[in-house]
Amino acid sequence: xxxxxxxxxxxxxxxxxxxxxxxxxxxxxxxxxxxxxxxxxxxxxxxxxxxxxxxxxxxxxxxxxxxxxxxxxxxxxxxxxxxxxxxxxxxxxxxxxxxxxxxxxxxxxxxxxxxxxxxxxxxxxxxxxxxxxxxxxxxxxxxxxxxxxxxxxxxxxxxxxxxxxxxxxxxxxxxxxxxxxxxxxxxxxxxxxxxxxxxxxxxxxxxxxxxxxxxxxxxxxxxxxxxxxxxxxxxxxxxxxxxxxxxxxxxxxxxxxxxxxxxxxxxxxxxxxxxxxxxxxxxxxxxxxxxxxxxxxxxxxxxxxxxxxxxxxxxxxxxxxxxxxxxxxxxxxxxxxxxxxxxxxxxxxxxxxxxxxxxxxxxxxxxxxxxxxxxxxxxxxxxxxxxxxxxxxxxxxxxxxxxxxxxxxxxxxxxxxxxxxxxxxxx
Ligand code: URA
Numbered sequence: 001x002x003x004x005x006x007x008x009x010x011x012x013x014x015x016x017x018x019x020x021x022x023x024x025x026x027x028x029x030x031x032x033x034x035x036x037x038x039x040x041x042x043x044x045x046x047x048x049x050x051x052x053x054x055x056x057x058x059x060x061x062x063x064x065x066x067x068x069x070x071x072x073x074x075x076x077x078x079x080x081x082x083x084x085x086x087x088x089x090x091x092x093x094x095x096x097x098x099x100x101x102x103x104x105x106x107x108x109x110x111x112x113x114x115x116x117x118x119x120x121x122x123x124x125x126x127x128x129x130x131x132x133x134x135x136x137x138x139x140x141x142x143x144x145x146x147x148x149x150x151x152x153x154x155x156x157x158x159x160x161x162x163x164x165x166x167x168x169x170x171x172x173x174x175x176x177x178x179x180x181x182x183x184x185x186x187x188x189x190x191x192x193x194x195x196x197x198x199x200x201x202x203x204x205x206x207x208x209x210x211x212x213x214x215x216x217x218x219x220x221x222x223x224x225x226x227x228x229x230x231x232x233x234x235x236x237x238x239x240x241x242x243x244x245x246x247x248x249x250x251x252x253x254x255x256x257x258x259x260x261x262x263x264x265x266x267x268x269x270x271x272x273x274x275x276x277x278x279x280x281x282x283x284x285x286x287x288x289x290x291x292x293x294x295x296x297x298x299x300x301x302x303x304x305x306x307x308x309x310x311x312x313x314x315x316x317x318x319x320x321x322x323x324x325x326x327x328x329x330x331x332x333x334x335x336x337x338x339x340x341x342x343x344x345x346x347x348x349x350x351x352x353x354x355x356x357x358x359x360x361x362x363x364x365x366x367x368x369x370x371x372x373x374x375x376x377x378x379x380x381x382x383x384x385x386x387x388x389x390x391x392x393x394x395x396x397x398x399x400x401x402x403x404x405x406x407x408x409x410x411x412x413x414x415x416x417x418x419x420x421x422x423x424x425x426x427x
Contacts, residue, residue: 001020001023003023003024003027003033003037003041004037006020006023006024006041007037007040007041007044010041010044010045010048011044011048012048013048015050015051015053015054016050016054016057018057018061021054021057021058021061022061024038024041025058025061025062025065025160026061026065028160028163028164029065029159029160029163035167038164038167039167039171039173042164042167042168042171042173042176042179043171043172043173045173045176045178045179046172046173046175046176046179049176049177049178050178052220052223054178055177055178055181055182055220055224056224056227058178058182059181059182059185059186059189059224060186060189061160062158062160062161062164062182062183062186063158063186063189063190065158065159065160065161066153066154066155066156066157066158066159066160066190067136067156067157067190068189068190068192069107069136069139069140069157069190069191069192070140070192071105071107071140071143071192071193071194073140073144074105074107074140074143074144075105076103076104076105076283077104077105077194077195077282077283077284078105078106078107078143078192078193078194078195079099079104079105079106079193079194079195079196079197079279079282079283080106080107080108080109080188080191080193080195080196080197081095081096081106081108081196081197081198081199081275081279082108082110082184082187082188082196082197082198082199083198083199083200083201084180084184084198084199084200084201084206084207084208084217085114085115085117085174085201085206085207086117086118086201086205086206086239086242086243086344087116087117087118087205087239087242087243087247087344087345087347087348087351088118088242088243088244088245088246088247088252088344088347089117089118089201089239089243090118090123090243090244090246090252090253090255090256091199091243091271091272091275092108092110092120092150093120093123093124093252093253093256093305094256094259094260094268094269094272094301095272095275095276095279096108096148096150096308097148097260097301097302097304097305097308098260098272098276098292098295098296098301098304099148099276099279099280099283100146100147100148100304100308101295101300101301101303101304102280102285102291102292102295103147104147104279104280104283104285105143105147105148106143106147106148106149106193107139107140107143107148107149107191107192107193108148108149108150108151108191108193109150109151109152109153109157109158109187109188109190109191110124110132110150110151110152110187111152111153111161111165111183111187112152112165112166112169113169113356113357113358113365114165114168114169114174115169115172115174115175115207115348115352115357116205116345116348116349116351116352116357117205117207117348117357118247118248118249118252118348118351118356118357120150121150121152122249122365122367123249123252123253124150124253124312125249125367126249126250126253126367126368127253127309127314127318127319127321128314128315128318128321129313129314129315129318130309130312130313130314130318131312131313132150132151132152132312133151133152133154134149134151134312135156136156136157139151142308142311142312145311146304146307146308146311147304148304148308149308149311149312150308150312151191153165153187157190157191158186158187158190160186161183161186161187164179164183165183166361167361168183169358169361170358170359170360170361174207175207175208177213177216177217177220178220180207180217181217181220181221181224184198184221185221185224185225188225188230189224189225189228189230193230194230194231195230195231195232195279195282195283196225196230196231196232196233196282197232197233197234197235197275197278197279197282198218198221198222198225198232198233198234198235199234199235199237199275200214200215200217200218200221200234200235200236200237200424201214201236201237201238201239202214202236202237202238202239202240202421203238203239203240203241203344203417204239204240204343204344204345204346205239205240205241205242205343205344205345205347205348206239206344211236211421211422214236215236215422215424218234218236218424219234219424221234222234222424222425222426223426226426231282232425232426233278233281233282233423233424233425234423234424234425235275235278235420235421235422235423235424236420236421236422236423236424237271237419237420237421238417238419238421239344240343240344240377240417241341241342241343241344241376241377241417242342242344242347242348242371242373243268243271244259244264244265244268245265245268245372245373245374245376246370246371246372246373247347247348247351247356247370247371248323248351248354248356248367248368248369248370248371248391249356249365249367249368249370250321250322250323250367250368250370251323251370251371251372251391252370253319254320254322254323255268256305257302257305257319257320259272259296260296260301260302260305261299261302262296262297265376267376267419269296270419271419271420273289273292273293274419274420275420276292277289277292278423280292305319306319323368323369323370323391324368325368325369325391325392325393326392326393326394327390327391327392327393327394327395327396328389328390328391328392329389329390329392329396330386330388330389331386331387331388331389331390331404331408332384332385332386332387333381333382333383333384333385333386333387333410334383334410335383335410336380336381336382336383336410337380337381337410337411337412338378338379338380338381338410338411338412338413338414338415339375339376339377339378339379339381339387339408339409339410340377340409340410340411340413340415341377341407341408341409342373342376342377342407342408343406343407343408346403346404346406346407347371347407349403350371350390350400350403350404350407351369351370351371353397353399353400354366354369354370354371354390354391354392354393354394354400355369355392355393355394356369356370366393368391368393369391369392369393370390370391371388371389371390371391372388372389372391373387373388374386374387374388374389375387376416377415377416377417378414378415378416378417379414380414381410387408388408
C-alpha cells in the first residue's frame with residue numbers, strides 16, 4: 001500500500017477500510033509518512049468527509065496509538081468533560097475542580113489552542129512550573145490522591161492526536177466533523193473515564209456554525225462514547241460571543257480563579273453550574289445546585305484547583321500571577337446604546353494576532369496577551385465608556401483596529417444570547 005493512493009482515494013470521495021486507516025495512523029506515528037502528505041489527506045477529508053464506520057475506525061486506531069488508561073483502581077464513577085472549542089472558554093478550569101470538590105473523581109485529557117480557539121493545556125502552561133505531560137501511573141496516582149488531574153496528549157497517550165492536532169491547527173483543517181469527533185473521542189476513550197460530558201459549541205467563534213451541524217457532531221460523539229460503554233451526554237451551547245470576560249491564557253486563568261472565589265461574572269458561574277449538574281447526573285448522583293454553590297462559596301472548589309496546580313508542579317503564587325504586558329490599550333464606545341455584538345471569531349483572531357495562538361507549528365505562545373471585556377452582549381453602554389482592553393506586547397496594528405470595528409457593535413435595543421441551547425443523550 002502507498003500513502004499516495006490513500007490521498008488519491010479520499011480526493012475522489014472513496015471510503016477507507018480499517019486496514020487503510022491503520023496504515024495511515026501507524027505510519028504517521030512511526031514517522032514514515034511526512035506532514036505534507038498527511039496535510040493533503042486532511043484537506044481531502046475536510047472536503048469529502050468520512051462515513052460513520054470510517055470515523056469509528058479512525059477514533060479507535062488513534063486510541064491504539066498510545067496507552068489506554070485503566071482507571072479501575074480508582075473508586076467511584078470517573079467523569080470527564082470536553083468542549084469542541086471556543087473563545088474565552090475557561091469552563092474546564094472552573095468545572096473540573098468544582099466537581100472534584102464533591103468527591104467525584106475527574107480524569108481529564110485536554111488539548112491546546114486550535115485556530116482562533118484557546119486550549120486548556122496552553123492555559124494551564126501559563127502557570128509557571130505546571131506539567132501537562134504525566135506518565136500513566138502519575139495520572140492515576142494523582143486522581144487517586146486528590147481526585148483530579150488534567151493532562152495533554154503525549155508520546156504515550158494518543159500520540160496520533162498529538163501529531164494530527166498540531167498539523168490541523170496550521171493547515172486550516174480543524175473544522176471537519178470526523179476529524180473533530182475522532183480527536184475528542186480518542187482522548188476521552190484513552191483517558192479511561194466512565195462518563196463524558198461534551199460541550200458542542202455553535203456560533204461565529206465555534207467550528208460548527210449552526211445547530212443542525214452541531215447536533216450531527218454531538219450525536220456522532222455520543223454514539224462513539226456509548227459504543228465503548230461510556231455514558232455520554234452532549235450539550236449544544238452558544239459561542240457567538242466569547243465566554244466570560246477574558247480571552248488569552250493568563251487572563252483566562254485569572255477569570256477562572258475569580259469565579260471559583262465567587263467574584264466572577266454571575267452568568268459564567270451559572271453556566272458552569274448548569275454543566276456541573278449534568279456531570280453530577282453522569283456520576284450517578286442527584287444534581288444538587290445548592291451543594292455546588294456552597295462548594296464555591298466555602299472555597300472548597302478553589303482549594304481543589306490549587307491542589308491540582310501544586311500536584312502538577314506549580315504554586316498558588318504562580319496561579320495568581322497577574323498578566324503583565326507592555327501595552328494595555330482601551331477600546332471605548334463611540335455612541336451610547338446596548339452592546340449587540342462581540343464577535344467571538346474576530347475577537348479570537350485578534351487575540352491570536354496579539355500572540356495568544358499559533359499561526360505555524362513552530363510558533364510559541366505569549367501567555368500574557370489577550371483581551372478583557374468590560375461588558376457582555378445586551379449590556380447598556382454610554383459613549384466613551386470602555387468596552388474592552390487589549391493586553392499586548394506590541395503596538396496595535398491598523399488591521400486590529402479595523403477588526404475591532406467589525407467585532408463590536410452597539411444597537412439601540414438590548415438582546416442577549418442563551419447559554420445551553422440543547423441537551424443530547426442516547427435513548
Ligand atoms: N477539541 C479537540 O480536542 N479536538 C478538536 O478537533 C476540536 C476541539
